Amino acid sequence: MNQSVNRRDFLKTSSQAAGGLAAAAMLSHSRKILAAxxxxxxxxxxxxxRGKEHMLGFHRQPGVKIL
Incomplete structure (x- = not known):
């Protein structure tokens, strides 16, 4: 299968993947009670x-402030 990928699509997909991995790593370690x-x-x-879904997901997590 020979598909052409343009730079915009590549950056969009890779940044979403990186954000998802970072969010998963952060959320998996945030099970303790957090101080202010x-x-x-x-x-x-x-x-x-997807950005809206990330925002809603972060909003549900304790100790996360959306800037």
Whole structure:
């Protein structure tokens, strides 16, 4: 199968994958009770589709502040 991938699609897909991996790693280690100083600030670029889902997912997690 020979498919052409343009740079925009490659960057979009790879950044989504990296964000998903980072979120999974962060959320898997956030099961302890967090102090006020342990709040994690998260900035999400692009709030359509998957970005909106990331924003909703982070919003449900304790100790996460969406910037």
């Amino acid at each position: 100083n342990d709040t994690v600030g998260v900035a999400i670029v692009g709030t359509r589709g």
